[in-house]
Amino acid sequence: MALVFHKLVSIEEALRLLEEKVGGIRPPEVIEVPLLEAQGKVLAEDVRAPIDYPPFDRSTVDGYAVRSVDVAGASEVTPVSLKVTGKVSVGSAPVGEVRPGEAYEIATGAMIPRGADAVVMEEHVSRKGNLLTVYRSVAPGENISQAGSDVSAGDVVLRAGTLLTAREIAVLAGLGISRVRVYRPPRVSVFSTGVELTPPGAPLEPGHLYDVDGYVVTASLRELGVDAKFLGILPDNYEVMLNSVAKALEESDVVITTGSTSAGYGDMIYRVFRDLGAEVIVHGLKARPGKPTAIAVKGRKVLFGLPGFPLSAMMNLYTLVTPVVLRIMGLEPTREVVKVRARIPFRFQAGRGFTELIPVQLVQGMEGISAYPLMAGSGSIAGIGLSDGFIVAEESREYFDENEEVEVTLFSRSLRVPELNIIGSNCPGIEVVLRVAGLSRSSRIISVGSMGGWLALRRGDADIAGTHLLDEKTLQYNVHMPKVVGLEGKVVIFRGYARRIGLLVRKGNPKRIRGFEDMLRDDVVIVNRNRGSGTRVLLDLRLRELLGGKRPEDFVKGYTYEVKTHTAVATAIIQGRADVGLSLEAVARMFDLDFIPVGEEIYDFAVRMERLEKPAVRRLLDALASREFAELLPKELPGYRTLPETGKQVYP
Amino acid sequence: MALVFHKLVSIEEALRLLEEKVGGIRPPEVIEVPLLEAQGKVLAEDVRAPIDYPPFDRSTVDGYAVRSVDVAGASEVTPVSLKVTGKVSVGSAPVGEVRPGEAYEIATGAMIPRGADAVVMEEHVSRKGNLLTVYRSVAPGENISQAGSDVSAGDVVLRAGTLLTAREIAVLAGLGISRVRVYRPPRVSVFSTGVELTPPGAPLEPGHLYDVDGYVVTASLRELGVDAKFLGILPDNYEVMLNSVAKALEESDVVITTGSTSAGYGDMIYRVFRDLGAEVIVHGLKARPGKPTAIAVKGRKVLFGLPGFPLSAMMNLYTLVTPVVLRIMGLEPTREVVKVRARIPFRFQAGRGFTELIPVQLVQGMEGISAYPLMAGSGSIAGIGLSDGFIVAEESREYFDENEEVEVTLFSRSLRVPELNIIGSNCPGIEVVLRVAGLSRSSRIISVGSMGGWLALRRGDADIAGTHLLDEKTLQYNVHMPKVVGLEGKVVIFRGYARRIGLLVRKGNPKRIRGFEDMLRDDVVIVNRNRGSGTRVLLDLRLRELLGGKRPEDFVKGYTYEVKTHTAVATAIIQGRADVGLSLEAVARMFDLDFIPVGEEIYDFAVRMERLEKPAVRRLLDALASREFAELLPKELPGYRTLPETGKQVYP
Incomplete structure (x- = not known):
């Protein structure tokens, strides 16, 4: 039975159907990990500061901790004398108290002793034995970094849903937090399908191609921080395919296959999804490339069948799979997918009844960035290497005009602008x-x-x-x-x-x-x-x-x-x-x-x-x-x- | 002996001295890794395509492979009849040859049989048994993706020094390359020093702080793709410090310590570097923050002593350490550190005899991006969480003016612009x-x-x-x-x-x-x-x-x-x-x-x-x-x- 795409749905419609069917796409579970392992993961709960930062009043200079009233009016011509009665070094608790007429020697970063409310800098005193002569007055609090002035205990310092980078790790470390509750990164299993595929490294038979999809899909997901595993090329055998996908589905939040979804080729993946008890909610996308796309759900797990041409698989990964895995990660897709504005260098046809995804190469011109459409077919691999991202032509569009401004979805998190x-x-x-x-x-x-x-x-x-x-x-x-x-x-x-x-x-x-x-x-x-x-x-x-x-x-x-x-x-x-x-x-x-x-x-x-x-x-x-x-x-x-x-x- | 900073050098001078001393900063060695493990690493040699892509002439449509001369002039009113004598499906080598007056049925992606030089689309024929009626002519090459038309064997497809992302992995896979020669990522060992430091998770004594530097330095290096290990807080003991750093140096390309470098605090790290037989080439940087910075070299290995305040350590990591580790990775630092142009929202003093690094927070305004200087002291941890990057005030500068345009070095690879x-x-x-x-x-x-x-x-x-x-x-x-x-x-x-x-x-x-x-x-x-x-x-x-x-x-x-x-x-x-x-x-x-x-x-x-x-x-x-x-x-x-x-x- 040749498969017919009965009802093609738009990308937006597909995502809406999916969201509805699984009752909201959410992170699967919360795990607690040591601080450095939390890097690249997403915070699962608000973090309130358990302590003040700095945790104690500390000196910001080398000098003498004093009572500010004692040195009021001190100047080069009217210096004030104090007696040095103690010393505080970094990392130790001060002993005793600074009483009227007294001062403690203190190092940068050391704790302000009781009684003192300001620090006179080393440069503004002279000292002979325990006799200190102060040539400058200080206001209460001067040269002191007050406890909690940077972060106060109880403040929400990081919100749930924050992607933890080096900087957030720094804040957590400073507050003494050594273990962090984060969302477990989604587990995604990737398969390639297609009788014509050979794994790279093996000899190529006539009429065969090396598998690209398995690698580009896995690597793209890993760049997002997803725990993606490439499980190889599925053989042209229904039983083996069914068992392999069933096993992967058990161990994963998302299973992706590429190839074998087109009506002209065969409907095996469609049948595999269905026979696994998954509900196929999309079969056929009103997008070019992307028509032979299948989406199925089983419980809270999602299965994607992507088109086989590498550039098609990659662009559909970005439009369909990325929004889903980012939300499973606990992130907001609109925030994470990097887009740049660019203009079109020359008029060309696009859209005309289908949503069309067009790979582009970006060039920094004199007046902003130009997006050169890559005319490479979807079978091109050079096109993948050359493209920086893609633009979307809506169904209703007939062409892009010269100098028209467009939004480019980048394939990377950042745009690497060539020098020349x-x-x-x-x-x-x-x-x-x-x-x-x-x-x-x-x-x-x-x-x-x-x-x-x-x-x-x-x-x-x-x-x-x-x-x-x-x-x-x-x-x-x-x-x-x-x-x-x-x-x-x-x-x-x-x-x-x-x-x-x-x-x-x-x-x-x-x-x-x-x-x-x-x-x-x-x-x-x-x-x-x-x-x-x-x-x-x-x-x-x-x-x-x-x-x-x-x-x-x-x-x-x-x-x-x-x-x-x-x-x-x-x-x-x-x-x-x-x-x-x-x-x-x-x-x-x-x-x-x-x-x-x-x-x-x-x-x-x-x-x-x-x-x-x-x-x-x-x-x-x-x-x-x-x-x-x-x-x-x-x-x-x-x-x-x-x-x-x-x-x-x-x-x- | 209190240490004096005899000669402060600028950041540029420090990097020049370092480059000179090790005779050029280069990747330490080349390793061969499986394709997917090459992701995030840097290509060590030019890659020439070992095969054509596509590797054979293939059909871009479902239809019939024909000799174009046979169907010259075919139209709806003057159809041409051919005999179907064979069939080519995807992944198999065609048998026999298309002779004059003949056609082979062919699927999208299948290999063009000998004799045929074009493909007529399914939509432009009718078929009864083996009799094919063709209603449209085709030019030679029509509907064929020619072998090597995407990539020709022998073409340089990727140059040495390319950072391998998902897209480069795709190109390599398509060409059948399963193992890649890349530069081994630099190994960096990180230590914190300071008697006042407590590891996060442990109870905090009076006058103590939690260690931030070890975490922020390690995590920042990992974001660059460096193999960074945090080896903990070094105790206040010369022998232990010496042995720990010696061991780390043996196993690493770069060793970084933070803290303990200021003249006011002690010169232990300086002595450790020297007693390990390393030549201290910089001790004291003409930059604020950054003055208590030490750089030493031993053979081709580099040791950095960074200042202890977290924001200082982080900014000096970007100005000094990042250019070195990126070049050890085989990358061009100017290409990899992401900078954005922004304008200053209000006038403020900066520079005045020192190169000054100022953390900023970026805001997308109506006319571009504004860089708000963070007035947080270098001891701030909230400042690390809030800052998007930093700007540099040169020594000769007195102030930044309102609306002045500046270049911001980002702490991340991409700028995450808030919605609101x-x-x-x-x-x-x-x-x-x-x-x-x-x-x-x-x-x-x-x-x-x-x-x-x-x-x-x-x-x-x-x-x-x-x-x-x-x-x-x-x-x-x-x-x-x-x-x-x-x-x-x-x-x-x-x-x-x-x-x-x-x-x-x-x-x-x-x-x-x-x-x-x-x-x-x-x-x-x-x-x-x-x-x-x-x-x-x-x-x-x-x-x-x-x-x-x-x-x-x-x-x-x-x-x-x-x-x-x-x-x-x-x-x-x-x-x-x-x-x-x-x-x-x-x-x-x-x-x-x-x-x-x-x-x-x-x-x-x-x-x-x-x-x-x-x-x-x-x-x-x-x-x-x-x-x-x-x-x-x-x-x-x-x-x-x-x-x-x-x-x-x-x-x-």
Whole structure:
């Protein structure tokens, strides 16, 4: 029986149904733990200070404890004499009492003796034997930190529901509290399902994928402070699946499975949930991704069946599972999930009848943060690594507009802003210059093609755009671009380097390809680059010369087969999906492919004028002009060389 | 021999000296761990993709794998017929080849069979037995996710020095990597020192304090991902200290002690470091707090002696220890310590010859974030709980100006912005209304007195100010204030509640106090409230009536003894530091003190007009007007009652 999603419910509706069904989502139990183990857990009850802090009146200076009335009017010209009759050091109880005309020597932090109501600083007295001469008066209470002045016994110092960080631990320690009543962190068991899955580390059979979901779901939950266990990939066997999930449910507050929930694939998880006596309250979510999602409850325990694509599983984890586990932890989800405001860099379609979750990459621009939608499919793993969070398009929405403000749910608790954003054309040379500049770790490279780099520069998102766009009229590289995008007088272009490009073919050149003209042959399939990339522009230029006005898609096999990076061109040829592609000599060498050179192109760096003073930009430009870079570049990347003008300004 | 700080060095200089002495701070060693254990650790080497992702061409839809040339031109009116000769399901390798005129049934995620170069979606075909009718053409590559299109084999997917979060774990899993080479997290041993220290949980002797430093330093390091162990309080015994630190140094990369470093107290830690063969490179830091700081190195290991006051220890941990341990972790400190920009709400002195670290509390105002300096002394533990981070005043600075922009180093990785900021007078009634509104956990109450609340309202930092200021002329509460602070027409005042105030005296009223006039007696000592509090204003008013023009400090004993909260007034009386104080009936009951009523005062809530629409403000005002609150208030707080106008607007 193929399963039909009878009634799709919204994310909000799903959470409401769940809440209703279990009669409120609450922490399962309270445990008492030693102070340092309470870190990262949530306080289960209000904590009232059992003692004052400080617990006694103490001196805040080194000096002499006195009766303030005794030294009233004391000054350099009218000093007052007192007799030193005692001494209090730190950590000991004072003996006796300070009587009129007397003083006790006292150290910072020591307890004020009876009778004294102020402390005269060491600097304002002179002493000979037991005779003390005081040159300054003190008010009652001066230089004394009064008992309870910081925290008074009985004050509520921490409220139930507080997440205990180092700072709360400090407050509890100071009040002498060594054991703390906290909510037991929720126990969550995670399974992956899918006949195509292989655990990482094992050899991969044809048609199989490594399991990602089990790892990303478990690790994401652990980042929230949840006690999450990954129990492996469930086999394609109903009995085993039922028994494994039943056992996990016994030991956990929440059980999560990924995969196997789509109607097209099978309804085994749905049946497992049902046959365990759990009530399936949601089967099918009105969200994209998220349609094949199942939620079931048994008593106060919750079972989630999440979609199988890793990015889908992760985003649904945040929208559905996180609010539930945070409340089981005793926290308020709205407070714990970190959101930032950002704006959309360009218009794109979204929503249209489904709630849509869209992964984004954040870039600190000149006027706040931009959220670049990641067009990676939900099957992408690179997309998970690149995305900082996601935005939600409501059902009723048709598109996001350019510059529209949105709220981004972060995948981490904090936003790590790169020192340098390099947006534009994909080039391995950037890695070399970053390494010389010592910026490898703190830079973010977003590959959107040369043209995309210019647009990011215009929006102020890119500090630097990497570009290799040929002007067909002048046959010069890049310097025509400021006019094209309306940035005349607003950008500086620095000469980068030359890189040899040519045709990549399989070792031994079995198809005997000699040049672009062979791309028109019937027995030759090409692999193309994405639109907007400089390499694509060059290829289109050459094909146009060969074809006149005719459409290349009609004459060149594989013309519509587009990949995003140079290395992907090489891979397509190695695996036989294509016979030839335009790419870099450096990449041909890396993958041991044959290379037919067709020329050199120039790769430049464009910078907005006002960013020139940014330290990281300065460092990159210095590295570009350095001798070290000139020597390293051809060694690391065959076919690359610096030019006499490398690192120099070529525009304006 | 009393120790003298011969040469104070700056924080930057100290870090430079340290770096120089150990020849660069680097991770101690590389370890290989299973994937999930790598979470939170730092990658020790670049990771290149060992395989393509996806590892094979796969279908992105349910449908039929075809040769695109076979269905060229297919449409609803000119359908094309093919023969179904095979089937590929997920997780299996296709058998045979799609030959001209043929098609294979294929599921989403399944491997594209040889011969096919595109997939026609299920929706665009009809099938009878093995006869397939195709109603739409497909381009080569259509509905196929090409091998390596997401990640190409050989691509650097993660760079050395990357902190591994759930997302990086996902990428590694997808590429089949089950073990990861990471830097071993630094091992840090933490000791407390000080004869006055008692571990939390043990009974406290007179003059003793509970140890805070050991806990706050250990917990703060653990939040960074450091393997930190707290080894307890070192006894006041040179031999034991030497042996304990020697053993810890053997097992750790870094040893931290707190306390015992000040010249006034003793130089034992300094001697211990030296006698262990470590070179003391810093002894005395030109920073406040931080002067009694020692840094020593032995080989590649580092020893820190931090100041003893908890807030001092914590801030010096961030300025000195954190940059070192982060680099031992393999991370770039500038990237990992989270800083936010904020502005200073009022002018105050700072710096003046010393680098000064000032703890601050952050408040989201109308135009960005304000950083309220915490005037708590470095001995404060409440200050640790309340502070979000700290700002640094350089040596050359004299003051911070109102509205000046500063950089705040956060004590946590993320800033938790409260839903509601209530700034102003301290009143236990606020807790009750917050509880009714369900806002207890997500609100922040900053007690700065009624006047401070009005100023915070003017700056836009407070959503709501709690106020009980009596106008001496009209004898009305609060409604005169908008004019006083220049907020006429910009705020709305909502009536709060009445609370009975009076004189708190010890049980049985041993001093037979009947009213304010007894405060003038020679045998009576009072405890006063801080300036700016409404209670203080009322007391000053009454004392002025009694004293005419005379200064109360000359006639009222204890007049200068100021405490910040109502409960601190009670504590002062219980502990015999004072005989009487003006405070709330509710507090008298809480502490079992006698109470002499002197009247009722009105506590109101002032809100800036534009904040009225803020949901949390709305919820609080609704709660204030609710029946539930009217019933709960007098039950929870004796002497409190709502008024007929409670929750209603009284201004303008």
